[in-house]
Amino acid sequence: MYQRLMEHLTTAVLLLDDELRLRWMNPAAEALLAISLTRVRGQPLPALVSHDNALGELLGKARDEFHPFTQREARFTLSTGELLTVDYTVTPLTVNELLMEVEPRDRLLRISREEALQTRQETIKVLARGLAHEVKNPLGGIRGAAQLLERDLEDPQLTEFTRIIIEEVDRLRDLVDSMLGPNRVSHQEPMNIHKVLERVRSLLTVEQPEVRIARDYDPSLPDLIGDESQMIQAILNVARNAVEAMTETTTASPRLVLRTRARRQFTLGAERHRLVCEVTIIDNGPGIPVALRETLFYPMVSGRAEGSGLGLSIAQSILHQHQGLIECDSEPGHTEFRLLIPLEKRHD
Template sequence: MYQRLMEHLTTAVLLLDGELRLRWMNPAAEALLALSRARVTGLALPGLVGGEEEIGEVLAKARDEFHPFTQREARLMRPTGEPLTVDYTVTPLAPDELLLEMEPRDRLLRISREEALQTRQETIKVLARGLAHEVKNPLGGIRGAAQLLERDLDDPQLAEFTRIIVEEVDRLRDLVDAMLGPNRMQHREALNIHRVLERVRSLIAVEHPEVAIRRDYDPSLPDLTGDESQMIQAILNVARNAVEAMTEAQTPAPALALRTRARRQFTLGAERHRLVCEVSIVDNGPGIPEALQETLFYPMVSGRAEGSGLGLSIAQSILHQHQGLIECDSEPGHTEFRLLIPLEASHD
């Protein structure tokens, strides 16, 4: 009866012997660890599951001291090589028997991280719009005064100064408009994400022929709903940012990969979606400094000397308009931006 109950638990439960060999595990454990009970029964668990923290040491300590131990947010590695974050508790039942319980934390950590990202992005948007209002009003006054002054000046050299004032005011106004990004989707229509990616690929190929571009598309992806021109802009901003980082760092054999995948029953923020389109943009550049990774999508933040710090902020704003978001993982030689967009029809 107890075994039947454990088979229906959503918590992963494993039973080990004194040599840390697997005696039994429930279906939740099979799904979590990507293991088949029939194939791994009798094998030592530490040889199947690796990670930054040696699970075998914790299991052996619990067995030797006959005392339960709990590890929080332990980073493990499935036999397939996929990372896994779990809370686990090991409880000695007898000198030669251990009970191991595992709770996955990846989904909860993702929800927490994405909610924090969305909250920060909304706060930045409110502050930026307030700042834009305060800046654009005096800019309009300065521009008008310079134009009136130019009419009354007889000296062409002095008129040149007023034209410089007008041009610089216009540049500042355009900068403020770019910082704000799009306020809403202009056109809501069915769009093919691969057509968008091909447009971006062709633009990058013309601008940077030295970059090798690899495509890895999932042809089964359905159309999503959104604004095609805005989506092109968002993906182009991310791709250009990657290519310019590689160019500035003089990366040997610079390469860019464009990949699409479908993610089923995927959580974005606190909302679970039936189907999500994942667009990955991967480069082999120098990576993003760790100090910049938390503020990467803030306006005016850039890791490049010539960067404006607006491209990624605008891209994130566009994804929010499509109820999606952008994630990033980076280390030297491998930076991956993932654009996640719900495929079901969205509503404002």
């Protein structure tokens, strides 16, 4: 009866013997650890799952001292190579049995991280709009005054100075508009993400022919609902940023990978989606400095001397319009930007 009850639990439950070999686990544990009980029964758990804190030693200590323990936010590496963040509790039942309960934390951590990111983005957007309003009003006055002055000046050499004023005011106005992200309502319609990626690839190949661009597409991906031109802009901003980072640092054999995958039952923010399109842009450049990683998607933040700091901010804004977001992991020699977009149409 107890076994039948545990089979219906959503918490992963495992039963180990005194040699730390797997005797039984419920379906939730099979799904979480990506292993089948019929195939791994009798194998030592530490051989199936590796842990930063030596899982075998911790389990052995609980067995020998007959004392339960709990680990918070432990990192498990599965046999598939996938990393999991979990909380787990080990309880000795008898001298020959250990009960292990495992609760995944990745989803909760992701929700917390993404909610914080979205809150920061909304705060930045409000501040940027307020700044744009305060800056554009005096810019309009300066431009109008320069135009009036230009009409009254007879010396062509002097009117050249007023022309410079007008052009620089227009440049500042365009910069302020860029900080606000896309300035038009997105046109939502079915689009093929691989067509978008091929457009980006062709543009980058012309701009930077020395960078090798590889494709790793999932052909089974269905069309998603979105604005094709805005999606091209978002992916191009991210990919161009990666290419420029490689070429400016003279990375040996610069290589960019464009990859697509489908993620099932995936959480974006606090919302669970049945199917999500994941576009991953991978480069072998120098990586993103640690000091920039928390503010990477802020306007005017750039790690490049010639960068405007607007490309990634605009890309994130476009993804938010599509109920998606951008994540980033980086280390020297390997940087990944993951663009996550729901594949099902949202009903508002």
